[in-house]
Structures are given as structure tokens and as C-alpha cells.
Amino acid sequence: MSAPARAKRARTNEPPRAVIYVRQSLYREESVSLELQETSCREHCVRHGYRVVDVIPDPGISGRKWDKRPGIQRVLAMVAAGDVQRVIVWRWARLARKGLYQHLAIDTVERTGAVVESSTEPFDTKTAGGQFGRDVMFAAATFESNQKGEQWREAHDHRRSRGLPATGGPRFGYVRHTDDGERYEPHPDTRETLRWMYLAYVDGHGFAAISRELNTRGIANSRGRRWAPKAVQTVLDSGFGAGLLVRDEYQDEKQVSIPIGDREWMPGAQDPVIDDDEWSDYLDARYARTHMAPGTINPKHPLSGLMRCGDDGCGRGPMNRRKIGPHYTFTCVNHLRFGTGEPCNVMESRVIERVKHWLGEVADDVGTAAQRARDAQQAQLRVRSDAEAARTELGRIDRELAELTRHLVAGRVPEPAYDAARDELMTERGAAERRVAVAEQHTTPPGPPPDELARDLLGTWDLLPVLRRREMLAQLIDRVEITPGEPNSAGRGRRRAAIRVVPKWEAEP
Structure with missing residues (x-):
């Protein structure tokens, strides 16, 4: 028994304190209500003279999801603190369905001197026979869980073999028919909305921007609710609108999340609302943004993540955009936070003007920048x-x-x-x-010629969304470097900061 448990037990001669743990299964056929479980456990405590100090539920959570069950973690914390000497469950399988977690729970409790008991499967676990009986119950629960998992996988595989999604239910942009066999057909009203969502993402809009636009238009999702950015991502990443089914993995009725770069798709029975080229463009955009720095995935400015301080004294750190009065400036983050180096500030309008001038040189195929390109x-x-x-x-x-x-x-x-x-x-x-x-x-992926890309960017600067401008600039520019101005001769203030555009082809590897 741990020191906290011995100390607490020594202070009183009260009956053993018990915590009741109840969990409701995801499976309907064995979804015994939490109230029935609690009643059975309380009767068990009355028969044995235990004082119930708490009832902790885990409603509607799989027994295999150990790390997703806050209730069982609270129970183990109470045991470790010496607050209880008995953990009462309705059945042994309520603890966990995987053998590793079952024995982990038992070991964690028993190392403190406490005991786990079942109100409906009583075993004297102080004896070898009782431990064997409990382990048989655990093995039966594990077998049952694994068997149900296999049944789910078989059901999903059967549906996919017919070109249907692994689970039924509505899909945005489609109508689900069940009158003459299950099938999905493009919805006459929302199919074009789904196609617009794909094209908007390719054009530079993020999931948040798309969800805001849908909610502004009053367009609900397939369940009649407002859109969230994650819901937009789920719909588009599924590939359903491209006539595909994702080869998802499932466990305990729950879909296992697979990164977009590791997913595989297979043909579905539904007609697509976007063509193969549009789907490829979407995947290219998703892959590109997956590898972007977190601060540049949904940038608020086309130069987000490209601005760097050129002062060695502050470590050449990043620069943040700040509003000072009616104007925006870029300010060295390291100097602002730690006071290192020289003060480095530059007006946003000056930076944009310099970048556009540099783009003009590249686009017009004149000057040093164009020659180096x-x-x-x-x-x-x-x-x-x-x-x-x-x-x-x-x-x-x-x-x-x-x-x-x-x-x-x-x-x-x-x-x-x-x-x-x-x-x-x-x-x-x-x-x-x-x-x-x-x-x-030293090889970089081939792309549009710099002069062509610069012309396109300049010609559509005011029409492009921020993310698209940021992506195009990142193909040409490694960084925009701002060097603090020198103190002027009069000793009052500083000269204007210097702005240097460092193109990709001049950046150090």
C-alpha cells in the first residue's frame, strides 16, 4: 500500500470508501444504461458495507479507447491519492476491452492496496482461482470486442466493394436514395456549391474562409447545421465529390484519421461533380499547404513568413506586422521581445512598393534581378x-x-x-x-519561368486572395530582408531602413 493510502486509512476506522465506475458501450445490443449499472454497484456496496464517495461515468465511450476516457483516469487518480479503497464496476469488461489496458488498470489499483470488484461477476481475486476467473472474463471481453471489430471491417469492406462509402448517411452535394438499392446522385441544388468549394480552395481560399462564405450565404451542411472549417476539410478531403472513396481505416466503429499525404482513394459508384483535373489541382494545393509553415497556411498578409530582420545583433529574426496609428509597419520580433540588436521598423507600404518594383524588373526581363533569374x-x-x-x-x-x-x-x-x-x-x-x-x-522542381510568374502576379495582384499571392511570392522570393538604418549625422533618429529582396536563386542552400 502506498504511503498516502496508509496515512489516510490510519486516520479513521470508517468503512472502506468506494468509487463506482460506469461506462456505457457504443454497441447498442449491450448498451446497458448507466443508471442500471450504478444501481447494481450501489447494491453491491450496501451488501459489503462500503461507503460510496463518488460515481464516475464514461458515457458512450469505447472500452478500447483508454486514452479517450476521462472517467477511468479520474478513478485511477483517486486510487493513487488514497481517496478510495474499492473500485466497483458492473462487469469486468467495463474497465477496458483490450487485454493490455485491463491488466494495466488492475495493476495500477492493486499496487496501492486498493481492490477492483464487479457487482455482477464476483470473484475473490485474492485467490488463484478468483484471479483465473477474472482473467477468463477479461479474455471473453477481448474476444467479443475483436469479433465486433472484424464484423465492422467486413461490413465496411462489403459496402466499398459495391462502390458505397463505408458508412451510410447524407453526403453534401448528393442525394441518398434507398428505395431501389442504396445509391448517391448529385444534388440538383448543392452540387455546384460543392464544386465551388473545391475551386475556391485551389484559388487560395482557406477552409475557414470557405466556411464563412457558406454560412453567410445561409447554406447548411449535410446535417442542416452551420459549417465549421474542419467540416469543410472533411468533405473536400474525402474525394466523394470527385467520384472517389477514401480507403479509410476503422477501429471500434470510429474512423482512424489518416494524413492527406498518406491517403489512398478508390473509385466509387457515385457520379463526380468535379473532373480529374480539378481533383488533381485540389490535391496539389493541399499537399503544398501541408508543408507550409504554420503561420503561412492562412496568412493575413502576402508577405507573411517572408519578412526577416537583417541585423546580426538580434539574430536575423522574423518580423511581425503591427498597426501603429493609421499605418501598418513590420517590426523585428527579437528586438521587440528581448531588446536585442537595433530597432528595426519599416512601413508596410514601402515594402510592398519595393517588392512590386522588384517583380517589375523580373517581369520586364530587364535589370539585375531579371538577369540573375x-x-x-x-x-x-x-x-x-x-x-x-x-x-x-x-x-x-x-x-x-x-x-x-x-x-x-x-x-x-x-x-x-x-x-x-x-x-x-x-x-x-x-x-x-x-x-x-x-x-x-541543387535541383529545384521545375515551375513557371520567373518572368512569367512575376507578370501574372503583378497583373492580378488586387484580384488574388492573400493566400494565392503568398504562394506565388514564395516561388520567387526566399525572404525580404530589412536592415536597420544608421544613426543620422545630427544624432537625432535614424536613417530609413534598407529593404532587400532575396530571390530563391540567390538564397543559400
């Missing part, structure tokens, strides 16, 4: 060409090594000659592998 393009072409040549060389060497080995096995080449030729080929192979590695390290 062209040089970067040529360098990338050379790098990709060298990588391809090195891979071709690797293929040739591997074919010669295979041929050399066949000659050795056939006895056409003596072993000393084989060793010499193989060593020479392996030296060549190592050099080719190094060329490929260097080329891949």
Missing part, C-alpha cells in the same frame, strides 16, 4: 542535364558489371582480370553517384 534558369537546366547524364552513366556501368559477372561465372574471364575490371567500374560508379547526389541537392 535568367542565369538561375540556365543553371537549373545545366544541373538537370548533368543529373540525367550521370544517371545514364550509372545505367551503363550497372549493365557492364552484370555482363562482367556473367563472363566470370561462364569461365570466360579469369578472376584476377574480373577483380581489376570490377574495381575500375566501381570507381566510375562512385563518381557517377556523387554527380547525381550533387545535382539533386
Whole structure:
């Protein structure tokens, strides 16, 4: 028995204190009400002379979801604190359905000197026979749980084999028919709304912006409720509107969350409301934003995450956008928080003007910026060409090594000659592998030419949503660096901060 438990028990001779734990199963056929469980447990406590100090429920929670059950965690905390000496459950299976968690709960309780008892399955667990009987009950509960899980998986697999979602119910943008076999058909009113949701995301709107627009229009979700950003994400990520079914994994009637990058889809029986290209565009946009920094997924400004301080004294930290009076400025975060380096502030309007001027140079194919962009393009072409040549060389060497080995096995080449030729080929192979590695390290994914991208961005600057502008700028700009101005000669104030646009092709790897 733990020290807290011994100390509390020594202070009083009162009857053993008991906590009743009740859990309602997710499965309807064994969903015994919490009230019935509590009544049975209270009768058990009266028969044994226990004083009930609390009743802790876990309503509608799976017995396999140990970390999702706040009730059982509260019970174990009371036991550890020495507040109770008995934990009363209706059946042993109420503790948990997985063997690991069952024995973990029992061990956690018994190490404190407390005892777990069942009101309907009484076993004297102080004896070997009682422990065996309890373990049999645990094994039966685990078997039953696993069997139900298999039945759910079989039911889901059967539905998917017919081109239906694993679980029934409404789907936004579709009408569910059950009169002549279950089927889903595009809804005449909401199908275009669903298509608009996909296109809006590709155009740069986030899930929050889409949900706000839907709620503003008074468009309810498939359950007649207001939209939340997570609900928009779930609908679009499912691929149902593209005529697909996601290969979801299920456990205990609950869908296991799978990251968008790890999902697989299969054809469904429903007609799509978006075509293959629109679905591909959506996935490309989702994958791109998945790898964006958290502060740039739903940016409030097109330069979010791109602004950096150029002062070594503050560690060249990020810059935040702040409103000072009627104007917005970018301010060094490190100097603001820790007082490091020199004060660094710059008007937002100046930064936007400088960035647009730089974009104009690139777009017009004039000036230093444009020349360096062209040089970067040529360098990338050379790098990709060298990588391809090195891979071709690797293929040739591997074919010669295979041929050399066949000659050795056939006895056409003596072993000393084989060793010499193989060593020479392996030296060549190592050099080719190094060329490929260097080329891949310096290769960037091919995209629109910088001048074309800059022209598109400038031409549609005021029409594009913030996120789309941010994505296009990030393809061209590594960072916008702000260097604090020097003190002026009069010793009053500072000169204007310097603004430097650092393009992708000049950034250090």
C-alpha cells in the first residue's frame, strides 16, 4: 500500500470508501444504461458495507479507447491519492476491452492496496482461482470486442466493394436514395456549391474562409447545421465529390484519421461533380499547404513568413506586422521581445512598393534581378542535364558489371582480370553517384519561368486572395530582408531602413 493510502486509512476506522465506475458501450445490443449499472454497484456496496464517495461515468465511450476516457483516469487518480479503497464496476469488461489496458488498470489499483470488484461477476481475486476467473472474463471481453471489430471491417469492406462509402448517411452535394438499392446522385441544388468549394480552395481560399462564405450565404451542411472549417476539410478531403472513396481505416466503429499525404482513394459508384483535373489541382494545393509553415497556411498578409530582420545583433529574426496609428509597419520580433540588436521598423507600404518594383524588373526581363533569374534558369537546366547524364552513366556501368559477372561465372574471364575490371567500374560508379547526389541537392522542381510568374502576379495582384499571392511570392522570393538604418549625422533618429529582396536563386542552400 502506498504511503498516502496508509496515512489516510490510519486516520479513521470508517468503512472502506468506494468509487463506482460506469461506462456505457457504443454497441447498442449491450448498451446497458448507466443508471442500471450504478444501481447494481450501489447494491453491491450496501451488501459489503462500503461507503460510496463518488460515481464516475464514461458515457458512450469505447472500452478500447483508454486514452479517450476521462472517467477511468479520474478513478485511477483517486486510487493513487488514497481517496478510495474499492473500485466497483458492473462487469469486468467495463474497465477496458483490450487485454493490455485491463491488466494495466488492475495493476495500477492493486499496487496501492486498493481492490477492483464487479457487482455482477464476483470473484475473490485474492485467490488463484478468483484471479483465473477474472482473467477468463477479461479474455471473453477481448474476444467479443475483436469479433465486433472484424464484423465492422467486413461490413465496411462489403459496402466499398459495391462502390458505397463505408458508412451510410447524407453526403453534401448528393442525394441518398434507398428505395431501389442504396445509391448517391448529385444534388440538383448543392452540387455546384460543392464544386465551388473545391475551386475556391485551389484559388487560395482557406477552409475557414470557405466556411464563412457558406454560412453567410445561409447554406447548411449535410446535417442542416452551420459549417465549421474542419467540416469543410472533411468533405473536400474525402474525394466523394470527385467520384472517389477514401480507403479509410476503422477501429471500434470510429474512423482512424489518416494524413492527406498518406491517403489512398478508390473509385466509387457515385457520379463526380468535379473532373480529374480539378481533383488533381485540389490535391496539389493541399499537399503544398501541408508543408507550409504554420503561420503561412492562412496568412493575413502576402508577405507573411517572408519578412526577416537583417541585423546580426538580434539574430536575423522574423518580423511581425503591427498597426501603429493609421499605418501598418513590420517590426523585428527579437528586438521587440528581448531588446536585442537595433530597432528595426519599416512601413508596410514601402515594402510592398519595393517588392512590386522588384517583380517589375523580373517581369520586364530587364535589370539585375531579371538577369540573375535568367542565369538561375540556365543553371537549373545545366544541373538537370548533368543529373540525367550521370544517371545514364550509372545505367551503363550497372549493365557492364552484370555482363562482367556473367563472363566470370561462364569461365570466360579469369578472376584476377574480373577483380581489376570490377574495381575500375566501381570507381566510375562512385563518381557517377556523387554527380547525381550533387545535382539533386541543387535541383529545384521545375515551375513557371520567373518572368512569367512575376507578370501574372503583378497583373492580378488586387484580384488574388492573400493566400494565392503568398504562394506565388514564395516561388520567387526566399525572404525580404530589412536592415536597420544608421544613426543620422545630427544624432537625432535614424536613417530609413534598407529593404532587400532575396530571390530563391540567390538564397543559400
